[in-house]
Amino acid sequence: MAHGPQPGFKRWLYTTNHKDIGTMYLWFSFAMFFLGGIMALVIRAELFQPGLQIVEPEFFNQMTTMHGLIMVFGAVMPAFVGLANWMVPMMIGAPDMALPRMNNWSFWILPFAFAMLVSTLFMEGGAPNFGWTFYAPLSTEYAPPSVTFFIFAVHIMGASSIMGAINIVATILNMRAPGMTLMKMPLFVWTWLITAYLLIAVMPVLAGVVTMMLMDIHFGTSFFSAAGGGDPVLFQHVFWFFGHPEVYIMILPAFGIVSAIIPTFARKPLFGYSSMVYATSSIAFLSFIVWAHHMFTVGMPIAGELFFMYATMLIAVPTGVKVFNWVTTMFRGSMTFETPMLFSIAFVILFTIGGFSGLMLAIAPADFQYHDTYFVVAHFHYVLVPGAIFSITAGVYYWLPKWTGNMYNETMGKVHFWLSFIGLNVTFFPMHFVGLAGMPRRIPDYALQFADFNLIASCGAFLFGASQLVFLFNILRTINGGKKATAEVWEDADGLEWTVPSPAPYHTFATPPVVK
Amino acid sequence: MASESSYYVPEQSRLPIFATVGLGLTAYGAANWVNGNSSYLFMLGSIVLAGVLWAWFGQVIKENMAGLNSDQLKKSYVWGMGWFIFSEVMFFAAFFGALFYIRTFALPWLGGEGDKGSTNMLWQGFEATWPLMTTPDAAVNGDAAKIAGPNAIIDPWHLPLINTILLLASSVTVHFAHVFLKKDNRKAFNWWLFATIALGVAFLFFQVEEYLEAYQELGLTLESGIYGTTFFMLTGFHGAHVTLGTIMLLVMWCRSVFAGHFKKDDHFGFEAASWYWHFVDVVWVGLFIFVYVLGS
Amino acid sequence: MLSGIKRVFALLTTFVLAGPAAADEVERWGVNMTKGVTTVSSDIYDLHMLIFWICVGIGVLVFGVMFYSMWAHRKSRGAKAANFHESTALEFAWTIVPTIILVLMAIPATATLYDIYDTEEAELDIMITGYQWKWKYDYIGEDVKFFSNLSTPRAQYELDGSDVEGRMANPHYLLEVDEPVVIPVNKKVRFLITANDVIHAWWVPELAVKKDAIPGFVNEAWTKVSEPGIYRGQCAELCGKDHGFMPVVVKAVSEADYAAWIEERRMAAVKLRELTEKTFGFDELFAQGESVYNTACAACHQANGQGVPGAFPAIAGSKVATGPLDSHLSMVVDGSATNPAMQAFGGQLSEVDLAAVITFQRNAFGNNMGDTVQPIDILNFKKKQ
Ligand code: HEA
Ligand code: HEA
Ligand code: CUA
């Protein structure tokens, strides 16, 4: 048990080590981020000016769909699972994940699923072209034949997430070091525990809805067809019952990361730890009863409309508690602004802006004007890019010295931050304007009055994309050398992960530490 | 919470990557197959997957018998199985939810009631009933309809009632098996477990009988509108789970009878299978009430 | 594109230099939601601005405290960290205050929603059906119905289109149709919205009406416009390839003009029916067929008849278009039996248009069947069924 990794590629194929698996998850997700990003650049290039310039509408729709799917299921979710794999056992003083072999399996089926998904681009009739929300009947009766491969790819991704989540739950509940009571766990562990529950609860529902599609397409059932007594809107209810908790799956671990970083660089304990835990749980609970806010225009009865509006608005309260706690943590601290902190501060500001636009969307009557416009696109990119992506980036900078034993290049990190920060706002802020002015989403060409802001947004996208190359370069350099990191890495950082040497040994905590 | 210092972390293992290949082939092959191509890849994948899982479970059993599994590690398996079953519950919930939505909202709207009653102008002559014997399509297009309703439906008080009794009984027998195992009465354990499996097989037999009747005599098929859709999807997935559960119990029985596995205080493999069985049973009770009784 | 970049700079400089002038620029650039032309649309606008300013207020407060700490409590300035990390009073306050704010927002939102949902007592009903990729309007009880297609010339928007100048000079690029839906002002008009194939959404920002068109179900919405004018919108639910190319144009006119328009449409329908009896020459049919083809068929089968491989078959050399007439008629009139994307055009196009487009397909793109199809043939084919 005590020995290190085997040499060669077999190490990665056969490994049961949480650090190896975490590393693989992180690289996979980075690759998917680039792939999804390139698709976003195709979208932005086409939208650079009015008229169709480079792609046919059919292909544009495939790009939109694949971009959404790859970013959500390929980039953000695996990145968080990767961070959980690396950090959760170290944070709770466990020797590894609870079920190490299954851990390997959860990872390796992902590249298979995505290979299958991406291969649809080369199939007759093209890749899925019905949006990442794949509403029936566009995705059933009117879909290209590749939809079947899409369905099975989603099944595998679901299986991967469920196994990953079960593993995390078992690890956290069963493998904490003596003295590590639940209310002493770092918030990253807490947020992941709750996220894992969300995953276990909703991924099977996603599997259910794609199964219904499969049956409607190939076996003559009538789930989504009024002629047989079904209803296309049923699809949306089942999908969003999964889909809404899904967006919190992409943000709760982010809350955890930021709650680890801000106290470190403010040199002050996190304000309101227990209320953070309660707030996270409330968000998770509420996330199950708000799904139809994506469906305000489908013609729900007014009682439903009101219920989902009120419930959605309520989410602002626990989320607000979190924002206020972070700000108060900074208040009267002693702050420095290393790269992880810069990304975290940008997270707090820009995520809050995205939350505000979310709250506006939650007002049902106003959503009649916002729905399916670029205002929605602006909203969710503000919560996803400076939300999920920035938190992951912050986490990578924060823990990279622990993983590699080397410090990253701080100047390059700051350059990365500022280019990303500017690029992102230039890309996504104008989308609020074109959305309010009436530009629908998922269109390859648009009326002339939207031209200027689209041009700006496209420029920003290329800037933002290019700045990620700086990130990649910085990571590669850090892996290969650089200033040696101490065990503690950051002055005054709190947590068990900072008690082991950098780089963290292949096996940590074979004998559990005692937590006071 | 951690107490012992030795949590067994397995060495490198080839199992997962082979299982990945198996699952990948199965999924890709299945998609290929339902798209109208050959089923070879699917078959190959399933065989690989089944073989790997066999080896995998074998490995876990071996480790347990070698005494590698601490109490703490065993708890990980317990949590794992528990939350796996919960995820299955959610899978069924999606289909029960669909049934509920159709009956409470969609059909009444199609039939002209409630908030979206003006929908009926598209389906004049259609009335919302459950079971849905005449689909909207059939109400409008008569014999030319592509999706017609069933001619009759399954009577809950015959086969389904028998099946309910069989499954409920099997939950009891599996419980007795457990009790005797804990008392270290191997013989009684084997018999009670055997009885459970027999009840499961009998259930499956009647289920097949019922499906044959539905298809051949009642015109009740997957394609007969939303009633057939929900009926077969719910009972079908349940039936698949019973099949899986029966196989699991059968494996446990073989392990006990032929290999002498399980101790009175160490038999999680069996316990997991029996939890699964209870879960399948509870789903059936839901089906019996919501699909059969309240659906006729 | 250069002009675009110039305008970007113009905007940036106005924002920076001229405070009050910026307000006009904002107006001109369209950065905000329209106030629209109905009571509902202006209620929604007010609601939107209310929430917006509340969010701005909270934002200023929260970010204010944050920026202040970042400036005042930074280590380089010698700040020493305090150690407080709990305050029940604070936590309580910032749970309660936002809740109260939310309740205050919910009240006007609820009132507006009730208003939007009140479709009772409408004076006119129009059934709107979404098709891939056009809208059908059916004036219930008036015997007036027609399709409304995008009328921007293909050369202006297609990938290999050549008319870039036309595009840049077209003020209603992609927002113009051959037949707008006409409604009278000052009357409550109810829309009954549905779809024929996939889900679409009928949206006109200035009326603040956006409702999904669900195949097999009917949704209701209403509007009452006070100003005559032309109001433009777009389909707002992804509905396939040409989702971006199915605009909505509403023309609100005075009551008298509306009555006259209805009368005119009725007469036109009668005339069209008479034409069914007439025998046309080949050239006449072919020419009309070409124009019908371009509005109704080219979206899928492409203007050059080559189709989209894997999705939509080519007409050029097609087995159906160069085969027996009956199967061609049946394909177009009844649609495809296997692929719902090929709709039944029998109820969408007039007999004359059907005859013309079929004649065209059998003789264009190198298909040399040499036959002519007359409207009466279509009528007979329909009667046979
Ligand atoms: C990480 C992902 C993420 C997160 C965290 C959120 C958070 C929220 N979202 Fe968002 N959302 C998406 C991802 C996300 N969303 C995506 C991907 C879509 C589009 C899907 C698609 O159609 O493709 C979407 C779409 C979407 C819609 C549907 C729009 C439409 O299609 O018409 C709505 C409507 O209600 C909505 C609302 C909200 C709300 C109320 C929150 C809240 O959680 C936000 C709460 C936060 C705050 C409010 C800020 C902080 C709070 C304070 C400082 C306290 C005080 C504040 C007040 C009292 C105002 N979202
Ligand atoms: C976490 C999720 C996530 C992330 C990170 C992103 C990131 C980005 N997204 Fe996306 N997006 C979604 C989730 C996400 N998106 C979803 C769910 C949808 C809805 C889909 C649907 O409607 O169905 C959507 C839709 C969407 C649209 C609307 C499409 C439409 O409606 O038709 C647009 C348009 O601009 C867009 C743009 C971008 C851009 C520019 C980025 C950028 O942040 C990407 C930056 C990354 C890179 C560019 C790659 C890295 C760099 C390189 C490979 C180097 C080479 C590059 C250069 C030299 C420039 N996204
Ligand atoms: Cu019709 Cu989009």
Ligand SMILES: [Cu+2]
């Ligand atoms: Cu949501």
